[in-house]
Amino acid sequence: xxxxxxxxxxxxxxxxxxxxxxxxxxxxxxxxxxxxxxxxxxxxxxxxxxxxxxxxxxxxxxxxxxxxxxxxxxxxxxxxxxxxxxxxxxxxxxxxxxxxxxxxxxxxxxxxxxxxxxxxxxxxxxxxxxxxxxxxxxxxxxxxxxxxxxxxxxxxxxxxxxxxxxxxxxxxxxxxxxxxxxxxxxxxxxxxxxxxxxxxxxxxxxxxxxxxxxxxxxxxxxxxxxxxxxxxxxxxxxxxxxxxxxxxxxxxxxxxxxxxxxxxxxxxxxxxxxxxxxxxxxxxxxxxxxxxxxxxxxxxxxxxxxxxxxxxxxxxxxxxxxxxxxxxxxxxxxxxxxxxxxxxxxxxxxxxxxxxxxxxxxxxxxxxxxxxxxxxxxxxxxxxxxxxxxxxxxxxxxxxxxxxxxxxxxxxxxxxxxxxxxxxxxxxxxxxxxxxxxxxxxxxxxxxxxxxxxxxxxxxxxxxxxxxxxxxxxxxxxxxxxxxxxxxxxxxxxxxxxxxxxxxxxxxxxxxxxxxxxxxxxxx
Numbered sequence: 001x002x003x004x005x006x007x008x009x010x011x012x013x014x015x016x017x018x019x020x021x022x023x024x025x026x027x028x029x030x031x032x033x034x035x036x037x038x039x040x041x042x043x044x045x046x047x048x049x050x051x052x053x054x055x056x057x058x059x060x061x062x063x064x065x066x067x068x069x070x071x072x073x074x075x076x077x078x079x080x081x082x083x084x085x086x087x088x089x090x091x092x093x094x095x096x097x098x099x100x101x102x103x104x105x106x107x108x109x110x111x112x113x114x115x116x117x118x119x120x121x122x123x124x125x126x127x128x129x130x131x132x133x134x135x136x137x138x139x140x141x142x143x144x145x146x147x148x149x150x151x152x153x154x155x156x157x158x159x160x161x162x163x164x165x166x167x168x169x170x171x172x173x174x175x176x177x178x179x180x181x182x183x184x185x186x187x188x189x190x191x192x193x194x195x196x197x198x199x200x201x202x203x204x205x206x207x208x209x210x211x212x213x214x215x216x217x218x219x220x221x222x223x224x225x226x227x228x229x230x231x232x233x234x235x236x237x238x239x240x241x242x243x244x245x246x247x248x249x250x251x252x253x254x255x256x257x258x259x260x261x262x263x264x265x266x267x268x269x270x271x272x273x274x275x276x277x278x279x280x281x282x283x284x285x286x287x288x289x290x291x292x293x294x295x296x297x298x299x300x301x302x303x304x305x306x307x308x309x310x311x312x313x314x315x316x317x318x319x320x321x322x323x324x325x326x327x328x329x330x331x332x333x334x335x336x337x338x339x340x341x342x343x344x345x346x347x348x349x350x351x352x353x354x355x356x357x358x359x360x361x362x363x364x365x366x367x368x369x370x371x372x373x374x375x376x377x378x379x380x381x382x383x384x385x386x387x388x389x390x391x392x393x394x395x396x397x398x399x400x401x402x403x404x405x406x407x408x409x410x411x412x413x414x415x416x417x418x419x420x421x422x423x424x425x426x427x428x429x430x431x432x433x434x435x436x437x438x439x440x441x442x443x444x445x446x447x448x449x450x451x452x453x454x455x456x457x458x459x460x461x462x463x464x465x466x467x468x469x470x471x472x473x474x475x476x477x478x479x480x481x482x483x484x485x486x487x488x489x490x491x492x493x494x495x496x497x498x499x500x501x502x503x504x505x506x507x508x509x510x511x512x513x514x515x516x517x518x519x520x521x522x523x524x
Contacts, residue, residue, distance in 0.1 A: 002043040003027050003504065009475065011463040014056040014451035024054060026471045029504040029518075031316040034465055036246045049475055052498060056450035056463050057084025058426050059474030062223070062254055062287045062408025063152070066094055067114040070128045070141060074507075074515040075148040077411065080493040082474030083151040084502045085522070087453070090254060090410070091225035091296075092198030095130075095137040101308050102163030103130065108311035109167070110158070112296050112344060113385030114414040127503060129208045136190035139521045148507050148516030152457055153521075154196040154223060155187040157204050157215060160441040161371070167310035171208040180211070181348070184218040191523030192446050193457050194221030196254075198238075200228065201300055202307045209243070221457075223252040223319065230259040230390070238386040241277045241284060248509035250283035252456065256399055257294055259390035266397035274404070282388065288399050290428045293487075295343065295412055295419040298384045299377055303330055309424030311382055315514035318378045328370030333504075335368045341487075342376075342413035345387035350376055355488065358386070385412060387419050387487070402431075403443050406456065407449045420490040424483030427494035431482035442478065459522060470502035 002025040011034065012019045022134045025033030025043070027078070060078065065086040069075055078258065089093065093110050095103065107130065135153060142151055164179045165172060172180070185194060195216055198204050205227065216222040226236040237253065258267060279285050279448075296319035299314065300308060306327050307314050317323040337358040345351050353361040362372035376384050399405055407429055411422030426449060433439040440448075455462025461469045474497065481496030500508035505518035 001368060002032065002041065003045070005037060005041065005046045006038075006049050006054055006473070006475065007041040007046055009052055009054035009133060009463060010478075011200075012053055012055045012443055012446045014446055014454075014463050016447040016451070018443060019053075024137055024465065024473070026501075026504050029471055031465060031467055031469050031471050032136060033346045034467060048498070051143040051477070052475050053478050054465070054473060054475050056465055057460070057474050057500065057502060058082045058407075058449040059085040059087065059453040059463055060409050060425075061087045061252070061406050061409050061453040061456065062090050063088045064090060064093065064113060064410070064412055065182070066414035067128055069147050069149070069151065070145065070277040071115065071413075073145055073147045073517055074259055075146055076493070076512065076513050077413070079148050079500055079502070079507045080497060080513060082497050082500050082502065083149060083425070084472040084474070084478065085152060087152045087154065087193075089154050089156040089427060089500050090196045092157035092201060094159050094196070096135045097155065097163070097187045097461060098133055098161060099147050100133070101162040101166065102159055103133065105125045105162045105167060105310050106159055109299070109382065110297060111166065112380070112385060112491070113412055115415060132513055135187040139191055139523070142519070148515075148517055149519045150462075150522050151519065152459065153191045153192045154194050155184055155219060157195060157207070159439045161207065162201055162216070165203070167203050167308065169206045169308050169311075170201050171206060172211050177211050177214050181218045181467040184215055184304045186312050188219055188524065190383065191521065192219070193524045194223065195219035195224075195416060196223045200225055202304055205304070209246070213246045216243055216249050217440050219246075219249070221250050223254050225254045227522065229257055231262060233258060233263060234270065234273065234303060237273055241273075243426060246323060250285070253284065253286040255294065256286040256405075257391040257407065258390070258395045259294070263395065265394055268470055271402050274402075278404070285404040285406065285523050286397065286399070286402070289410050289421045289425050290396060290400065290433060291421055292396060293387050293389040293419065294391070295387045297382070299375060299382050301331065302327065306330070314382070315378065320376055324374050328368065328374050331370035331373050339389045341387040341389070342384065343417050343419065344383070344412070345376070346383065346415055347379045349379045350384065351416065359447070361441045371378050376387045385414055394442035397433070397437075398429050400433060400439060405448060406453045407445075415486070418490050420483070420485035420487055421483070423491055424485035424494060427481050427496065428483035430476070431496070435478065435481075437499050458524070462522070471501055473501045474501070475499040476514055
């Protein structure tokens with residue numbers, strides 16, 4: 001007897017193979033049949049899926065769901081898109097393994113990326129208990145609290161580095177690298193799947209080649225936010241490849257956007273570099289999101305001399321007139337600030353400016369852009385983010401078509417006007433780039449969202465519709481699936497997602513969330 005039969009669906013199995021019409025039989029949390037089942041087969045429940053696509057649950061290989069899953073474990077922004085597995089931490093930005101001092105720094109410096117986690121509306125109960133320090137402790141939190149999706153964890157380089165060195169902007173000594181290596185290896189032994197780095201961010205940007213190679217080698221796999229995605233993109237990509245070569249490990253290049261006018265139409269050149277590396281034996285792949293704008297936290301825009309010493313030192317500088325003036329002048333550097341839009345601000349001084357470009361927001365306050373950024377950082381206590389419109393649609397399409405690209409949302413769980421990729425990434429690919437523009441076939445897109453990321457990480461019995469595999473499944477209407485989240489109204493759920501099952505349990509049924517918490521921690 002089956003617990004559930006999905007009858008007469010169009011099966012897209014996640015391998016890239018052509019779709020077929022078949023049934024899926026599920027027992028408990030596993031797929032037990034993918035075939036045309038007899039009409040009278042015994043099942044507790046049967047769902048008619050005629051005309052609907054039945055695919056593996058989507059695996060978001062690039063997320064920042066670390067705190068969101070503790071804060072709101074039903075995780076509706078993702079399950080409503082069909083996502084059943086979240087991969088984090090990414091960009092080297094996260095919170096385990098970490099020392100007491102490292103946690104203090106990370107919470108103050110980067111916690112604005114992760115939304116409101118400080119207190120519930122009644123102000124009595126913390127949303128998140130931050131007392132973990134080890135990877136095993138953090139993973140145990142997800143298991144004890146219950147979560148709406150599966151999780152796979154990457155060790156964040158930033159947490160490890162600030163635990164050993166604080167926010168010092170200098171190369172680590174060999175002894176300091178050895179201390180970081182030990183933390184990485186302990187985290188890997190406790191179930192992590194690799195390392196994430198963020199060489200654009202302080203203080204990781206000060207890491208030497210030796211530090212990067214040794215830590216990546218200790219992890220066995222790394223995903224990297226590269227040192228540059230603008231003028232220095234090609235050099236930064238060569239650096240990522242060289243680190244992978246010297247460490248002899250696979251590398252996943254994170255959110256491979258190409259920013260700036262100088263990179264317009266150059267995606268083919270960049271992919272040629274990646275193909276040459278693969279031909280030379282470097283296991284390099286990438287992930288991207290289907291938008292021409294990125295998003296991160298505001299203090300990342302500051303030159304290194306102003307963030308040296310950590311968040312408290314930065315706030316002290318902002319409180320001193322001469323140093324504040326120097327920061328503002330450094331920011332009034334001639335870049336096109338009209339491409340930068342405020343998001344994730346919560347103070348009374350700035351919340352009403354969300355969605356405005358930096359020049360518009362500064363003008364409302366009667367300040368230069370540099371002066372306003374200083375005020376913003378002080379008033380928000382560093383908890384503010386921005387959206388940067390700098391990439392090009394033709395590059396997005398070209399990279400999306402690369403065989404070794406995967407889909408990752410890079411969604412930030414922010415209050416207010418977050419980037420729409422948090423709510424819209426996966427249905428946007430299916431609606432815009434598969435159905436409307438035919439940039440990808442349906443089978444190609446599903447593979448990039450399921451089978452490919454599962455294989456990339458080595459997730460066992462996940463990512464495909466096969467007998468014996470986990471019953472992580474999404475059912476959607478091919479002519480209706482579409483994102484509804486926009487930059488003006490980013491918190492809209494998509495259309496056309498009918499059912500989502502995680503480990504055989506409905507988290508979305510008939511288009512509505514069930515708020516079930518069947519997710520599991522997937523350990524290496």
